[in-house]
Amino acid sequence: MSVDFQSWMRAVWMSLLEPADMARKAIDLRIDMRTLWMGLALIVILNVLLLALMQVISPVPDNAPPSPLTLSPWALTGVLGLFMVLMVYGTYFAGQIMDGIGDLHATLTIIVWFHAINLTLEVIQIGLILISPQIGLLFGMVALGALLWCFLNFINVLHEFNSLGKSFVAFVLSLFGVGVVALIILAMVGVSLSGGTI
Numbered sequence: 001m002s003v004d005f006q007s008w009m010r011a012v013w014m015s016l017l018e019p020a021d022m023a024r025k026a027i028d029l030r031i032d033m034r035t036l037w038m039g040l041a042l043i044v045i046l047n048v049l050l051l052a053l054m055q056v057i058s059p060v061p062d063n064a065p066p067s068p069l070t071l072s073p074w075a076l077t078g079v080l081g082l083f084m085v086l087m088v089y090g091t092y093f094a095g096q097i098m099d100g101i102g103d104l105h106a107t108l109t110i111i112v113w114f115h116a117i118n119l120t121l122e123v124i125q126i127g128l129i130l131i132s133p134q135i136g137l138l139f140g141m142v143a144l145g146a147l148l149w150c151f152l153n154f155i156n157v158l159h160e161f162n163s164l165g166k167s168f169v170a171f172v173l174s175l176f177g178v179g180v181v182a183l184i185i186l187a188m189v190g191v192s193l194s195g196g197t198i
Helices: 005-017 019-028 033-057 073-097 105-132 133-159 164-191
Strands: none
Touching: 005 019, 005 105, 005 133, 019 105, 019 133, 033 073, 033 105, 073 105, 073 133, 073 164, 105 133, 133 164
């Protein structure tokens, strides 16, 4: 199956307009787990490169308070990778707790596709920032709302909740679990989200 720029953008656009339908199509592809994990790793690397590009476009002042952007590239890759892996398991177990039916394979599928959509929107936003920071900021706010709507529908399809309200609860539950586990792991390895190195 070949994918060109036009078909990719159409798939991203349809995922935002009809997220439930696109989630079903993604799950039905039954992409093997190894390929999905590799895809997730690639998305992590591309996100780090985008953050590096943002640093070039809009450098962080020397007197700015510490932030994740002050982490070394390797540390940032590790942190982003950790959060994405935990997001997979968090979404899976949150659904199981709420009697959802989604398995780990389907969960990984929608997480990879969701982050691929997010990455595409980030690239578009960077392009808009280069044209006009105000337009880029506005696009980012609209994109954030669209992504939340998209992800709630993805969870709804994954676990067959038939309720966006229940999907939202599962989303909040997964966020809480991911946050707690991530903070424990990062504290154990000595990495702070306010800045640090590995």
